Amino acid sequence: MNVINAMPAASQGREAWATLLGLAACEVFERMLGSHLVPAQESFAPEEDDVTSMVGLAGQICGVMTVRCPTKAALLMASKMLGVDAAQAGPEMWDAVGEVCNMIAGNFKNKIAGMGDGCMLSVPTVITGADYSLRALVDSDKTEVHLVFEGLPLVVALEVHS
Amino acid sequence: MNNVRVLIVDDSSVMRKIVERSLRQAGIGIAQVSEAANGVEALAVLNQGKVDLILCDINMPVMDGLEFVKQLSGVENGKGVPVVMLTTEGSEGHVVQALSAGARGYIRKPFTPDQVKEHILPAVAGNL
Numbered sequence: 001m002n003v004i005n006a007m008p009a010a011s012q013g014r015e016a017w018a019t020l021l022g023l024a025a026c027e028v029f030e031r032m033l034g035s036h037l038v039p040a041q042e043s044f045a046p047e048e049d050d051v052t053s054m055v056g057l058a059g060q061i062c063g064v065m066t067v068r069c070p071t072k073a074a075l076l077m078a079s080k081m082l083g084v085d086a087a088q089a090g091p092e093m094w095d096a097v098g099e100v101c102n103m104i105a106g107n108f109k110n111k112i113a114g115m116g117d118g119c120m121l122s123v124p125t126v127i128t129g130a131d132y133s134l135r136a137l138v139d140s141d142k143t144e145v146h147l148v149f150e151g152l153p154l155v156v157a158l159e160v161h162s
Numbered sequence: 163m164n165n166v167r168v169l170i171v172d173d174s175s176v177m178r179k180i181v182e183r184s185l186r187q188a189g190i191g192i193a194q195v196s197e198a199a200n201g202v203e204a205l206a207v208l209n210q211g212k213v214d215l216i217l218c219d220i221n222m223p224v225m226d227g228l229e230f231v232k233q234l235s236g237v238e239n240g241k242g243v244p245v246v247m248l249t250t251e252g253s254e255g256h257v258v259q260a261l262s263a264g265a266r267g268y269i270r271k272p273f274t275p276d277q278v279k280e281h282i283l284p285a286v287a288g289n290l
Contacts, residue, residue: 031272106250117255
């Protein structure tokens, strides 16, 4: 059960969402990868070899959850999830990063009371590179959490239509 | 619990492998593992042979997990087979929907091997 930190959605401001986003990510990495995420001391700018996974949210929250990290981190995720060497995990890298984003999105919404039933998730999409921009069709607000995964950058973001 | 024939249904191949590993880490003796990426593939697997336990995601393309569970009783090899849902959709409403459709248990992702064991043992009680 992941409802220990559940709070009414209406009472939560941007700061609470950032905390819950970080908590949701930490739980996924601890339970599924056996890794402990730590908060980053700096912000990570997009790099050319970045892998970005996206999951759409629709309902009480409408927007996009993204998980961005270098290819090396994505390979390490797949390696840890599968229990194989990073060299063997290559073909599964996309699937692994997509599933991590999916679990973080699900875990996050389950921490907000009433959001579980009121918000649907899309299947994940994964892209590479830094030369892209996400353009919401209406005004949006972004919550971003910068973390460190085994010494490598990991950025979890939630962009919601305001 | 030994010689269990398991069907794992999830559109993520990585997740299917994690589920299999979690079952082994939980001490469940697996004799055979079948995999399917959606409900339609899972029904096709069941038309080929019997299984003792099904672990199934909810959000999948082609046919989702809830529809698969509803159709399970219409397949000879699916009748009476315990199904445990394994999904990120962890709300109370989804749990009720899954159990109403015929699932015996419900595990939220992310999960630990201990949580897998904790939810599967009561779900398969009397079947294995």
